[in-house]
Amino acid sequence: MRKILKSCTAVACAASIAAPSLAADMIMEIGAGEGQVNIVAWPGYIERGETVEAFDWVTKFEEATGCMVNVKTANTSDEMVALMNEGGFDLVTASGDASLRMIAGKRVQPVNIDLIPSWSTVDDRLKEAPWHYVNDTHYGTPYMWGPNVLMYSTEAFDEAPTSWSVVFEETTLADGKSNKGRVQAYDGPIHIADAANYLMYHQPELGITSPYELNQGQYNAALDLLRGQRELVSRYWHDAFIQIDDFKNEGMVASGSWPFQVNLLQGDDANVASVIPQEGATGWADTTMMHAEAENPNCSYMWMEHTLSSNLQSDLSVWFGANPAVPAACTDGRGMQTAEGCTKNGLDDFERIKFWQTPVSKCESQDTCVPYYRWVSDYIGVIGGR
Amino acid sequence: MNDRALHTDRSGVLTRISDKLWRNPRLTILLLITLPALWLGIVYLGSLFALLVQSFFSIDEFSGLIIYEFTLKTYGELFTPANFDIIVRTVLMASAVTIAAAIVSFPIAYYAARYARGKWKAIFYLGVMLPLWSSYLVKVYSWKLILAKEGILNWLFETLHLSWLLEAYLSLPIVGGNSLSVSSTGTFLVFLYVWLPFMILPIQAALERVPPSMMEASGDLGATPQQSFRHVLLPLALPGVIAGSIFTFSLTLGDYIIPQIVGSSRRFIGQAVYAYQGTAGNIPLAAAFAVVPIVLMGGYLWVAKRMGAFDAL
Numbered sequence: 026m027r028k029i030l031k032s033c034t035a036v037a038c039a040a041s042i043a044a045p046s047l048a049a050d051m052i053m054e055i056g057a058g059e060g061q062v063n064i065v066a067w068p069g070y071i072e073r074g075e076t077v078e079a080f081d082w083v084t085k086f087e088e089a090t091g092c093m094v095n096v097k098t099a100n101t102s103d104e105m106v107a108l109m110n111e112g113g114f115d116l117v118t119a120s121g122d123a124s125l126r127m128i129a130g131k132r133v134q135p136v137n138i139d140l141i142p143s144w145s146t147v148d149d150r151l152k153e154a155p156w157h158y159v160n161d162t163h164y165g166t167p168y169m170w171g172p173n174v175l176m177y178s179t180e181a182f183d184e185a186p187t188s189w190s191v192v193f194e195e196t197t198l199a200d201g202k203s204n205k206g207r208v209q210a211y212d213g214p215i216h217i218a219d220a221a222n223y224l225m226y227h228q229p230e231l232g233i234t235s236p237y238e239l240n241q242g243q244y245n246a247a248l249d250l251l252r253g254q255r256e257l258v259s260r261y262w263h264d265a266f267i268q269i270d271d272f273k274n275e276g277m278v279a280s281g282s283w284p285f286q287v288n289l290l291q292g293d294d295a296n297v298a299s300v301i302p303q304e305g306a307t308g309w310a311d312t313t314m315m316h317a318e319a320e321n322p323n324c325s326y327m328w329m330e331h332t333l334s335s336n337l338q339s340d341l342s343v344w345f346g347a348n349p350a351v352p353a354a355c356t357d358g359r360g361m362q363t364a365e366g367c368t369k370n371g372l373d374d375f376e377r378i379k380f381w382q383t384p385v386s387k388c389e390s391q392d393t394c395v396p397y398y399r400w401v402s403d404y405i406g407v408i409g410g411r
Numbered sequence: 412m413n414d415r416a417l418h419t420d421r422s423g424v425l426t427r428i429s430d431k432l433w434r435n436p437r438l439t440i441l442l443l444i445t446l447p448a449l450w451l452g453i454v455y456l457g458s459l460f461a462l463l464v465q466s467f468f469s470i471d472e473f474s475g476l477i478i479y480e481f482t483l484k485t486y487g488e489l490f491t492p493a494n495f496d497i498i499v500r501t502v503l504m505a506s507a508v509t510i511a512a513a514i515v516s517f518p519i520a521y522y523a524a525r526y527a528r529g530k531w532k533a534i535f536y537l538g539v540m541l542p543l544w545s546s547y548l549v550k551v552y553s554w555k556l557i558l559a560k561e562g563i564l565n566w567l568f569e570t571l572h573l574s575w576l577l578e579a580y581l582s583l584p585i586v587g588g589n590s591l592s593v594s595s596t597g598t599f600l601v602f603l604y605v606w607l608p609f610m611i612l613p614i615q616a617a618l619e620r621v622p623p624s625m626m627e628a629s630g631d632l633g634a635t636p637q638q639s640f641r642h643v644l645l646p647l648a649l650p651g652v653i654a655g656s657i658f659t660f661s662l663t664l665g666d667y668i669i670p671q672i673v674g675s676s677r678r679f680i681g682q683a684v685y686a687y688q689g690t691a692g693n694i695p696l697a698a699a700f701a702v703v704p705i706v707l708m709g710g711y712l713w714v715a716k717r718m719g720a721f722d723a724l
Contacts, residue, residue: 206589207589212671212676214686258676259588259589259590259593259675260592260593260674260675260676261676263671264671264672267555267672270555270556270559273561274556274559274560274561274562275559275560275561275589275590275592275593276560276561276590397692398470398687398692398693401686401687401693402493402494402687402693402696403493405493405494405497405678405683405686406492406493406496408676408677408678409493409496409497409500409677409678410496410677411492411493411496
């Protein structure tokens with residue numbers, strides 16, 4: 026068994042040595058469509074009017090190009106990486122905590138942006154974002170992005186909280202009761218980054234420059250903050266719908282959250298609102314990436330162009346409570362989104378958002394950083410009261 | 412007529428195969444057993460073996476890559492305080508659920524085995540099995556609503572002016588919490604509910620086998636009802652209790668969905684496995700964690716065997 030595994034490792038090494046020559050092999054022209062394209066996507070990301078009739082950004086593409094769109098949904102970044110490793114897919118809508126892993130693992134190929142006419146319309150702030158632009162090479166087209174906002178109950182707060190301290194430190198809220206037992210935190214190790222982001226603002230002497238690149242000292246400080254938070258949190262949220270239920274039935278008043286939950290709760294007439302406090306926030310940014318051995322490259326390029334040029338950007342940002350990668354989609358009436366809607370989703374807060382990345386030991390800002398697998402085990406310890 | 416029957420044509424393909432199999436019973440057995448054996452050998456034991464092998468590798472502290480060399484370091488990591496907490500927590504929960512399930516199930520099973528007849532017996536089976544027919548997730552979510560701070564149970568306590576009692580209980584360490592739905596008591600109640608049928612049915616089967624005359628004889632010889640229960644009924648029904656406890660104990664040991672929906676977010680073994688094999692990419696530690704229930708169940712079954720749980724099989 027060990028022999029087999031060793032030889033597998035050797036093959037992997039050989040493949041990574043051979044890879045630089047592969048990297049140059051990006052497509053130089055688009056031919057005729059192959060008749061289909063297979064996409065791994067987040068639930069709700071690719072709609073063909075079957076959930077709600079008005080939300081459809083697939084049918085027209087299929088009619089225009091003859092490329093039938095097949096979607097496989099994945100619930101976590103891990104599932105996405107696993108599906109792409111299995112193969113058989115052309116495209117994936119990868120978040121920042123999956124995209125770099127796939128680039129490093131050679132599961133995705135460079136994208137020739139000259140073949141995508143609408144590339145110029147992409148938000149300048151996203152064109153060379155570090156989660157898909159590596160070694161001066163583009164590995165995909167930006168898709169959607171959004172902040173992790175602070176959701177709060179308007180019954181417990183007279184006015185919007187100005188700081189994340191309401192979920193990190195014990196305070197008495199406007200309704201006269203303590204926040205203890207009435208706040209939530211995200212049940213994923215990436216929440217350590219939220220703590221680091223809070224410390225970046227309040228303890229500048231720690232010298233944190235990115236919440237995803239922490240040395241041992243900075244990391245320990247973040248864990249200490251989270252240990253204090255454990256005293257306030259009675260349940261960590263994992264599933265968006267459980268969080269919605271907790272705000273309705275469990276008396277929760279504040280938590281880090283997604284605009285998705287805020288929109289659904291407000292749609293249900295719950296007394297909640299959201300804000301990005303003074304410290305800024307973490308967030309996610311997704312990229313359409315192409316499999317290294319994509320069988321339908323022509324349809325894939327057509328789809329990437331379609332994601333940027335059609336009603337997709339506009340309607341999806343309404344549907345998901347996210348922000349389009351093409352800012353013009355907010356205003357030019359190609360879909361249902363409006364300038365006010367984009368502002369509500371956080372379009373103007375881009376600079377204040379630190380987008381999800383996978384923490385790696387070889388980080389840019391300092392010598393060595395604490396890698397992600399340690400985040401996982403330590404966060405389990407924190408939740409367990411260690 | 413007889414003559415013709417003796418000379419029936421025995422040249423059909425199926426007939427010849429049938430003859431051949433009849434003459435070679437070993438061949439019959441071989442054919443019957445090959446497929447299940449392949450399944451058990453390759454799919455079942457094979458994956459188990461792959462898991463075991465993974466647990467002897469380790470993760471490189473620096474790069475986070477897996478080192479494919481034999482080491483016991485990963486097993487050592489199970490004993491770090493945070494990880495050992497998870498094991499202890501899971502085993503305590505599984506034991507508590509098992510003991511409570513046995514106590515709750517025994518009277519129900521006893522009634523069903525001794526007193527329920529005809530229509531009532533059917534209703535009993537339906538009542539016990541009904542929860543098994545609906546989705547596990549639906550049951551857990553509905554329990555979340557029952558236990559919530561603004562849920563049915565809290566409302567009941569308020570209506571009875573007993574809120575102080577619930578609050579006093581919830582202020583206790585370990586079992587308490589902000590509300591029942593975020594306390595380990597909540598997790599315990601949901602586990603107990605979900606696995607109860609797996610305890611009731613084996614106990615009921617064991618009790619059916621105890622002849623009523625035994626209890627009568629015990630009474631005739633001057634034993635009080637308590638003595639009859641302790642010295643006659645319980646020992647005879649024990650194999651059933653142990654068979655049921657194997658289900659409730661192992662199911663609680665491996666579950667990772669209930670503690671995620673109801674409870675204090677403190678991890679159980681199943682959740683730890685899920686977290687480590689995911690983005691963390693720490694497959695060796697996930698595999699080592701997965702071995703823990705196997706070892707625990709191995710020990711448990713050994714004790715159960717010594718107590719005669721399998722004699723009735």
